[in-house]
Amino acid sequence: MVDYQIKIENCNSIDCADILIKKGSLNIKYGPNGLGKSTIARAIVSQARNDGSLELLAPFKGRGKAGAGQPKVSGIDGIASALVFDEGYVNQFAFQQDEVVKNSFDIFIKTAEYEKTMLEIEALFAGIKKAFSDNVEIEQTTKDLKELRDAFGKTNADGSIAKSSKLLKAYGSGNKIENIPEVLKPFESFIKSQDPSKWIGWQIKGNEFLKLGDTCPYCSTALPDGPQKDIPLAVAKEYDANAIAHLNTLKAVIERLGKYFSPKGQENLEKITKAKLELTAPEKSFLSGLKTDIEALIAMLEGLRTISFYSLRDVDEIADKIRLLKIDLGMTEKLDSVETRKVTEPINAQLEELIKQVGALKGSINKHKAKIKKAIEENQDSINSFLKSAGYKYSVVIIPEPDSYKMKLLHKDLAGHIDSASKHLSYGEKNAFALVLFMHQVLSDNPDIIVLDDPISSFDKNKKFAILHELFRGKASLRDRTTLMLTHDIEPAIDVIKSKASAFQGASPSATFLSSKGGIVTEVQIKPDEIHTFAKICTEILSAPGDTLIKSIYLRRYFEIMDNVGLAYNLLASLFKKRANPTVQSATESRDMTGSEKSQAVAEIKKHIAEFDYDALVNTVSDDNAMKAKFFATEVGYEKIQLFRIIRGKHEDDVISKFINESYHIENEYVMQLNPHKFEGVPEYVVDECSRLLKTA
Template sequence: MDFQISNCNNIDFGLIHIEENCLNIKYAANGTGKTTIANALDAIDKKEELKELVPYKYRDNIPIESEHLPAVTCNCGTPSIAIFNEKYVDEFLFVGDELIKGSFDIFIKTPDYDLHMTEIQKLMNDIQIAFANDPEIEKLFSELTAFVEGCGKAQKGYSKASILGKGLGKGNKIENVPEELAEYKSFIQGENNINWIAWQGKGRDFIDENDRCPYCATAIDEKRKELTKKVGEEYDSKSAQNLLKMVDLLRSMEDFFSDATKRMLCILISNTSGFTKEQELFIGEVRKEVESLRDRLIEIRAINFSKLKDAKCVTDVLNDKKIDLSYLIHLDTEYTAARIATINGAIEKVLEKATLLQAEIGKQRATIKRTIEKNREEINSFLENAGYKYHVEIEENIETYRLVLKSNEGAHISNVKSRLSYGERNAFALVLFMYSQLKENADLIILDDPISSFDKNKKYAIIAMLFRGEHSFRGRTVMMLTHDFDPIVDLIHEPSIRKRFAPPPNGYFLWNNNGELQEKKILPDDVCSFYQLAEKIISGETDEINKLVYWRRQLEACGEKGVIWDIVSSLLHGREYPIRRKGNEEVRLTAEEFEEGVLQIRAKFPAFDYQRIYERISDPATLIELYHNTTCGYEKVQLYRLIDSELKKNPIIKKYVDESYHVENDCLFQLNPEKYEIVPNYIVEFCNNGVDLIAQGI
């Protein structure tokens, strides 16, 4: 899998190779563009997100020329990509008390779960078919629901603030038009009565402005004004709309109700002055029966594994779901009974398969239990090995499941995000990301600098969790971008650890050369201790000054800071006479100490001559020539340290040279600096510019 990246932040051009079905570690210094690589690959098919990666040097050019627009291509089309970064953590993890969104899909919904669920659904499918294949049942359900909602939510079953109360609570004044408004009857009862009432109400607001009709502008007397106001007092469009809605609904539901109930509802529909207390009680009774039947239908339609999984006897649960209409006296009609018979018949069909259903539910429960235990044990084993004082539980929550965190004392951890340290959150996040992506099965998984903040033990525990177990990224195509060298040492160099991972990971070194991103594969032998590296270079053809630079660091790394180190260090510090430090005091070596030290040095460097080498080191022209003749960034930095006696004026660069690539660096392993550009380009450029300035002054 090969990607080409162009014009993305600090990367003008770069090629990234990713070996498929294994872990690819991309090691690079900060500032190389690791996050840019991750974001660019993630946005390969997202034009708007790619636009956000326009290099700063082109952002002032509006419009941006086409050749400067960000672009990412892949030799295998457009692979699906999952990326672990801060954005993923913010969107999916540590929401409230739950560790990750979608815990059910991630930790419970396995292929075995789906297989059993399919079988369970087949056994219960008669119920769903009954609802789906009989439109009269759907009509029954929807109109029962409309009636319940129309009566409102009052405890007694009827609310004056409900649609029914607002529409008919003061009488059916559309059917019973007041005598004084008889001349408006054709409008009030016409097909467009709602629109007419609304129009009438708008004009009423202007009726007292003058003696003209607000509708036709003709002269109007006080009697006509009062009549017009009366229409507005008796009618408003919203109430009229509610009235017609409930009347239509009740007439549509006539077949649902018994004859006695139907007669009473007809009286209520046609009432002239509003409901009496007895009528309100009657409406409440009917509403409660309607709601009861509606809720039973909801229960039956919702019968599933979750509703049956805890039942000791499925037969008892199903029998309890059958509807006995004889106790719903307002709804006990032939029409309603026919609909309910269909539903009860479907339940009977399922009851015929109750034994098989009970067995399948038992299998599913066992599957869920095994899955929960397996996932819980895997995560908790990781937490224990990594030294975290927490454990996880997968808890059932109504009809689903969620992953929660507990202390080892058993206390539930609420508001997880604020309770965990940054490192703890990151460790959990990586593991949870792995579980979620095992479900998604992306073509490429990207981990953007995931483990740099951890100590060595936690790093390895996380890597092992992510790439060694049966339930891990093992065999998936993964790119891990990091500035941490430990994974390279452990997974690429160290054979005893590397062999634990199958397939073995690949390592690559990335560097950014003025916008050109380059990479080179890291082989196991490319990683070595500084002692091995120094021995190799000292025995090679490089200049004696470079050899002494490596040897001094080798001596210090081995703890051999005796007379040999004093002589070599004094020489590289440009001292005419070798000294040793005693606290803050400098003491010149005696002639005997110097002679003994030189004899020991000549055992390794036969041509060693302090005075001759001192004269070379003291000559800027010699050092500058040597600087230009080497292509190794590490050697350039050390030579620049000898050339620029004013380096202390730039404390940041001095710290970098002295502590990151000098004797104070106690890193046991590293890449060969003659093969890999381990010194960042900006440091080398700083040294180049400094050397050029010094050369001009010679």
């Protein structure tokens, strides 16, 4: 298996970075903030996807300058797809309105095996589907039937059609397009035009101008006296533009559907649509029955058109269900015509063929249901097991939807699932959920590389391990996949390659430490035996040759870590405060150290630093030039900032001062650390700022 030796050039603040990624392994890259870890991730992903986004990483210092180096990534041949977990993934992908994660069906259920089985099942429905596709008119016919059905509107409690329906508004008072009142005969060509509602609307709007004078507001000729002056008003009295629009639309639909009505049905419908007067009770009853028949035929056609695994997955007796789908025009007599049978008989014939194969169909559907059930249970159990072990009160459940499946969020204190999960989950809970859901998407999408950009640093230790365990040890995990984890948190490296290494052997993990200097990013492998307590690191440095003052810095730290803050500790603290006469400082006292106490303290220190001489070292720390020389002589960032603290006390920037102080004391130290002589953990900008001040002082 060939690993990836990746070179990244001219990307944001990175001039050059050489990164080794072991293929099929978990690659942890640990380093301080501000190093460019996210840039490394973006560069690799941009190159892998080849989507043109790499050029967006061009450094500002080179933009617009001739000959400036362009962003470049090499060494990733064979990586053509990537999936990235970062803050954007959490915000854009997970926690939709009605499901925990967008496209949960595609992620958890729709595997290659699922699709293969679906094709096999759909093949059994091919005859019915073909019967629909062979009849080009059936789609328009169904659409017209639906439009006519909708025109009936809602029925009253007694089953009659409501007066507010489009149908009764159009025909309830008679067809006044076919039966024009005598007084309006002069307007017949307009009333019987292709779209009479527009003319009627225009005509009615103009009536308000009749009262302005004796001139016609439409043609500007003189209006005659007598009854004829009221003729234009008769249009508004006899016609309603909306009703006429409904009538015109329904007329076209009924004409298209005419051949599908039974002979008697056609006869009755023609009487109704051409009636002069208000419809009679029997005519309205006929329309109610027609609506029922239309709804029944639509339901039967749609049931057959959409027949699928989903429509039959919850059916116990599939044969009985299929027989019920057969279109029986004897039960919808108003639509029983020669033309309707031309549509339904080929479909029914294919349905009979399907019934002959019902044994195979039932077997395929039940087998498929069993596989889906197993996939659902495995995914639910995996996620819920993680949530429980990490101390979350949430769980998930995958439930069937009309044509898919969706994952819903539950809480132990709430009945039913939670809508809008994003409103209820905390920041940490969102991240934890998103990480586990991301893992399942990886299994679904199968990318060439997985990038985890600082995924777990915000969690407490127990949750960090629970997430790592789920990602790389769970039944459905990222083992054997090329994974790049970028983090400023050392705990993943500690867990994966040292304290819990046996648990992660299957992921073939490796960890490296990233550092940056002058735009050049390098990495050093972190071996299990290089992760120590800081107390052990201090003793290793103290036992090796080195500068006495710098050793004194590590010894003070050692005493603090070991909670040995007696005379020796106070003597070293006094040294760094440049006190010629050392003091004893504690919660209960503040006084000068006696000569006897000083001798006792020196003797204890000499057990660790044989050449220690307090008075000589006080002279050194009081000499800024000597201290600056020591600052610029050491290459270890940790030592530089400790020396800076002795020289200047604090930085002019409060943020940098806070960083320096936290590295001086132990409040924020991890129990396990890396030796600063080999692994440069101090950000370059902090060292640069300290150097700048000392150079200008």
